[in-house]
Amino acid sequence: MFINLKTQTSKQKTLYNLLLIFGLAALLCVEGYAGWRLHELSKQQEEIKTDYSNVNNITLGLFSVDQWKDDIKGIINHQVRHFEMTKQQRKDLQKEVEQIIMALINKAEGILNRPPKSLGGKLKKFAIKTFVNTDDIKAQVPAFAKKIISQADNPNNKKQLSKLALGKVAVLEQSAYVDSTLSVKDSIMNVAFKKYHVKSQDILNKKLNTSLSEIRTRMYNYSFVMLGCVIFVLLLWWLLRKRTELHVALFIMSLLFAFILLGVGLTASMLEVDARIGSLDFVLLGEHVTFKDQVLFFQSKSILDVVEVLVKQPKPDSIAVGILILVFSILFPVMKLSSTGIHLLSKKKIAENRFIKYFAFQSGKWSMADVIVIAILMVFIGLNGLLQSQLAMLDIQSEPLTIITTNNTALQPGYIIFISFVVYGLILSTILKFITPHDAH
Structure with missing residues (x-):
């Protein structure tokens, strides 16, 4: 009877452990799927924002001669073709034209009144004085001026003036400067338009912002x-x-949850630096010229990305920093989690191994995962404050010029997950000391 009862109790424990494992395995799949989707979305977000920053980079917009050329052409074309004079402007302009014509007539009359030095000159002067009456010409000056103004305001003539002005601009730009960014801009735009199936930059920006x-x-x-x-x-x-009979299975499953947190925390973007001129508006030749979302700087990095960048640097000090982050912030947490699992599941001889025991209970003080969390937070606070102050100096609100800057620097979900791993790992370390079947000291 006693043996049967003991066997039944053992079977119940096994059943409870299996139920616990299967239940947590299902939950682990949920966490794993959420982590995988978060990782994929983080990479997708970084890719889209990189494309957005490339297309809207300030070197291809505000600092691009080609962009200015198009804007100036549009202004000149609009100003010439759609220029309309008021009655007062017509009146004032007619007076100016009359004065110019009168000055020309007076100058011509003064030349004719000079004493001729040759016989031919005397004959020309006699003929002009005989057949040309300057008083009659002067009397017709107002009519001439009015005719000139009406011809200048003619739509067909304004169209010709517009072509002439744009032609002069084209000649000037070809002879004065060749925009080196033009080919780069065309290449970037063509790739982006093809990739996102759009035909204009405005539509592309709207589509990317929505995504x-x-x-x-x-x-x-x-x-x-x-x-x-x-x-x-x-x-x-x-x-x-x-x-207590469920603690070992529960702890092992808890470690798997921690591994997923660590994996996502290391690979997902943690900090995003995004500084841009949100809007720049000024008046040129009576018309507004506007540049929007001019990206000054953009970077998005995960911890592994930072390590990769540092290790690939040619400077030894950068490589050393990258290796330190890799060892103390990545390898140490992995070894600690693995060692705690081995310590619980193995026999006393393996569990009491110095290497296993050290990483299970003593390596926490060498791990810099918590330091990385604080460091990234301090970098974010300092960098965010610096960008805010520097961009604030560019903000200008006036009638001829308006500049609005935008600082989109922000901590990303990867940072939240990594913090969760650090806190969760500390809690598991505390739990291990209470449930370990071996001496933890």
Whole structure:
């Protein structure tokens, strides 16, 4: 009877452990899927924002001669073709034209009144004085001036003037400067238009902004799903704190949740630096010239991206920093999690191994994961404040010139996940000291 009861109790424990494992495995799949989607969306967001910053880079907009050429051509064409004079302007202009014509007539009359030096000159002077009456010509000056103004205001003539002015601009730009950014801009635009199936930069910007907004919402939703899974595991620890027979299985499954947090925290973007001129508007030849979303700088990096960049640098000090981050912020947490699992599952001889025991209980003080969290936060605060102050100096609000700057620098969901891993790892370390079947000291 006693043996049967003991066997039945052992079977119940096994059944409870299996149910716990299968239940947490299903939840682990949910966290894994959410983490994978968060990782993919983070890469997609970085790619779209990189394309956006390339297309809207200030060197291809505000600093591009080709862009200015198009704007100036449009202004000249509009100013000449759509120029309309008021009655007062016509009156004032007619007076100016009359004065110019009168000055020409008086100058011609003065030349004729000079004493001729040759016989031919005397004959010309006699003929002009005989057949030309300068008083009659002067009397017709107002009519001439009016005719000239009406011809200048003729739509066909304004069209010809516009072509002439634009032709002069084209000759000037070809002889004065060759825009080196033109070929680069055409290449970037063509690739972006083909990639996103659009035909203009405005449509492209709207499409990218819409996509980024949707991606941002989905990223945070998946982040909350991952956090919800981890919180559920910790709540399960509280509910099963007295069921010691389930602690080993629960801890091993908890480690798997931690590995997923770490993987996503290391690969997803943590910090995004985005500084741009949101809007620049000024008046040129009576018309507004506007440049929008001129990107000054953009970078988005995960911890692994930072390590990769540092290690690939030619300077030894950069390589050393990259290796330190790799060892103490990535390898140490991985070794610690692995060692805790080995310590619980293995026999006492393996569990008491110095290497295993050290990484399971003592390596926390060497891990810089928590330091990285604080460092990134401090970098964000400092960099954000610096960009805000520097961009604020560019803000100008006046009638001829308006500049509005935008600082989109922000911490990304990857940072939230990495913080969650650090906190979750500390909690698991505390739990391990209470449930370990071996001496933890």
